[in-house]
Amino acid sequence: MSRRDRDNVPERTNRRRGATMIEFAISFLLFLSCIAGAFEFSRAMWTSATLGHAAKETARFLATHGGLNPANATQIETIAKRNAVGLAKNDLVVSTVWHDPQTGAPRHMNPAIAARGEQVEVRLTYPFPWILTKIIGVNESSTSMTSSSRMIVMN
Numbered sequence: 001m002s003r004r005d006r007d008n009v010p011e012r013t014n015r016r017r018g019a020t021m022i023e024f025a026i027s028f029l030l031f032l033s034c035i036a037g038a039f040e041f042s043r044a045m046w047t048s049a050t051l052g053h054a055a056k057e058t059a060r061f062l063a064t065h066g067g068l069n070p071a072n073a074t075q076i077e078t079i080a081k082r083n084a085v086g087l088a089k090n091d092l093v094v095s096t097v098w099h100d101p102q103t104g105a106p107r108h109m110n111p112a113i114a115a116r117g118e119q120v121e122v123r124l125t126y127p128f129p130w131i132l133t134k135i136i137g138v139n140e141s142s143t144s145m146t147s148s149s150r151m152i153v154m155n
Contacts, residue, residue: 040132044143047087051124051147054083054092059122059149062096066114066153076111080124093125101152114153123148 058080065071071079080094097106099119107118114120127142 036132036135040130043131044128044145047126047128048145048147050084050087051126051145052149054080055122055124055147055149057083058094058124059120059151062111062114062120062122063151063153064155066098066111066116066118066120066155069155070112070114072111076122080122084124084126087126091127095123095125097121097123098153099150116153116155118153119150120153121148121150 058076061079062071062076065075076096077094081089081092084092096109096111097120098108098110098114099105099121100107101117101119104119123146125144125146128145129142133139133141
């Protein structure tokens with residue numbers, strides 16, 4: 001082995017070591033991106049499930065507190081926000097509509113005149129904030145999530 005060949009061996013090893021570090025960095029960034037994406041998707045699914053639960057519980061409350069013992073707007077909003085565990089309460093928008101039982105057409109939005117047999121629909125809207133957009137420096141964005149539930153007024 002000539003002197004020239006011996007001098008090139010450490011240089012070749014250093015190049016391989018540098019290439020391995022670059023490959024690891026790229027692979028690690030890809031892995032972190034997948035983990036962060038899974039985290040964001042999980043948050044979105046949890047928020048959607050929480051909105052669905054809160055809408056169902058609020059509709060159940062209105063189905064039992066209509067007609068004879070009507071709920072007021074403050075009670076409706078309190079019930080919805082109490083069941084939206086983990087969400088920013090001030091960002092939650094609650095709307096209710098009472099529907100005709102035969103046609104399903106909207107009748108009114110006043111809980112004080114709800115009659116037995118009407119369908120009550122509760123619609124909750126929440127702006128879901130994406131965390132990854134803040135981390136990578138993209139404009140702050142949110143997706144409006146909506147969930148609704150209908151039940152028949154039984155009281």
